[in-house]
Ligand SMILES: [Zn+2]
């Protein structure tokens with residue numbers, strides 16, 4: 001950090017985010033600590049052997065006393081260190097140290113323009129103290145507005161002479177770091193004894209002699225199988241990896257396609273990132289590759305071949321020597337939204353020959369991007385105002401990266417319209433979507449070539465729904481990386497959604513709740529704006545929720561003892577209120593941890609409630625409508641939810657021009673996804689797909705929300721004998737309402 005401050009003249013407002021947040025995010029990527037499933041591991045404690053030997057893959061034998069294993073404060077002093085494995089600092093730190101010593105003697109200029117010429121050696125005590133005080137002052141000021149400033153420790157600043165290995169401050173720094181480590185919440189928690197052999201095998205791989213950064217999961221599994229009495233079962237092994245990941249000891253992405261390797265040295269991934277996410281001063285001078293990084297910061301595009309050329313540099317070749325490993329790294333970077341595959345390649349089977357890298361682009365959007373006068377009458381606007389006082393750039397880069405999975409990037413003159421904190425996404429030939437960041441606000445403009453009257457409400461609502469979901473996912477990722485265990489549904493409280501319009505040289509916005517109640521509003525420029533078109537961003541969600549007539553006596557008694565089907569549970573999930581669901585779920589006889597586990601996997605509230613109801617159904621005990629009704633009675637006044645669930649809506653709006661018994665063509669189906677919004681599970685269930693089929697869609701298209709919907713429609717067409725317009729319309733009517741059918745199933749089709 002000192003290095004950064006010196007070379008950049010303190011103008012580092014966004015760079016700390018890039019340089020520290022990304023490594024921080026990677027090294028601490030967090031997985032919910034699923035300790036409930038490791039009870040059998042814990043049981044090992046009961047019959048803990050007094051000592052045992054471990055054979056490491058590299059032929060060393062360690063004899064361990066059991067008291068080494070329980071990492072608690074109490075036993076700390078009794079541990080003898082004779083057979084401890086030597087601990088090596090990760091390479092990264094060594095590199096920084098060296099750079100610091102090279103640069104520490106350069107003069108530099110402070111923000112106020114004063115040039116400081118550091119002394120050759122900090123032997124002069126007063127000089128040292130003076131500079132410490134100055135740095136503390138500058139650092140405090142620099143980070144004072146940061147949300148995390150309370151976590152930054154200024155008061156002990158270490159000045160280490162990197163050329164002197166006996167510098168007394170090294171020892172002081174070590175002591176301080178150990179103090180901090182002791183305060184970590186995971187410190188001192190007992191660890192299953194069965195993990196010890198693997199832990200030792202892993203930490204030996206990290207030592208200087210072997211210096212492994214990555215290990216194949218199958219290789220580690222092989223060592224596990226040789227650990228005699230301590231062999232972990234497959235699920236225990238998986239759990240071991242996930243908890244090690246959550247503790248930041250290694251990186252393991254237990255997801256399809258990126259679970260072959262384990263990053264045992266988290267800093268290695270950060271070092272790989274430095275091959276292309278780096279500062280101008282570190283760009284390589286090598287002839288072959290000298291142009292790659294300037295091009296990247298101008299266009300945001302990096303070719304796979306260029307990435308490989310960068311990785312041919314000695315340092316990176318040593319880090320990721322094999323083709324397998326390079327492919328794994330690329331997949332991980334895609335998973336983290338650092339590299340973004342251009343949309344046209346995804347799902348087509350082949351892999352992209354170039355990637356977009358939102359976090360490296362320096363090029364500003366052209367001035368036409370912000371010409372609101374030209375957008376007037378052509379655009380409707382949407383804004384997400386984050387309640388945080390400062391929004392890290394990394395968050396926005398990730399948001400852009402994820403949004404590119406929803407809509408493809410627009411290209412003009414062969415150049416993707418990706419800019420610094422801004423992008424143009426392509427909707428169709430007549431519409432585009434511009435997205436940019438202004439302070440703590442994310443602004444989205446949906447622009448039609450001729451007039452905003454031409455913008456289809458279903459497309460606007462659908463884009464809004466997917467972008468909102470994307471934003472909540474990104475915020476969730478960001479918060480969990482910070483070690484916060486935030487519930488998916490609390491994330492909606494972190495930002496306000498507003499709708500708006502271009503006005504003069506800027507935009508005018510109004511909160512959605514207000515817009516719904518007003519036909520017009522007068523803005524600060526004394527202009528009167530109407531809300532009707534702006535509300536196209538929001539889906540009319542009243543369909544399917546019509547209240548019962550006053551004389552409704554609820555569902556017939558005979559039905560009460562029947563079991564609800566998947567469709568019934570899905571419909572129930574879509575009428576329930578997420579805020580009362582937890583209570584309701586407990587009254588069904590389920591446990592809090594079941595609900596928490598589901599929320600961890602399913603992002604959307606309706607999806608999560610449905611999957612939770614499915615786990616209840618799988619318990620098999622008394623799964624009846626009566627049971628649901630009883631549980632509902634305890635949490636809500638409204639006793640007519642089940643009426644809505646059971647009511648079959650067989651009437652379709654009268655639409656002429658095609659046969660209800662015909663099978664829709666694939667080209668017709670392809671027009672639906674970007675209008676249907678995010679409704680993969682509800683639509684799939686209403687279409688009668690099996691849950692396993694729907695889940696396979698999530699696995700094959702993990703991020704592309706519209707592709708998921710399209711895939712569900714295609715599976716339905718292929719696998720269902722009754723794949724008629726009639727059945728499609730009945731399902732869509734349930735999910736998106738009657739008006740949607742009228743707008744999208746007209747004579748033209
Ligand atoms: Zn205005």
Ligand SMILES: [Zn+2]
Pocket residue numbers: 548549552553554555639640643644
């Ligand atoms: Zn009723």
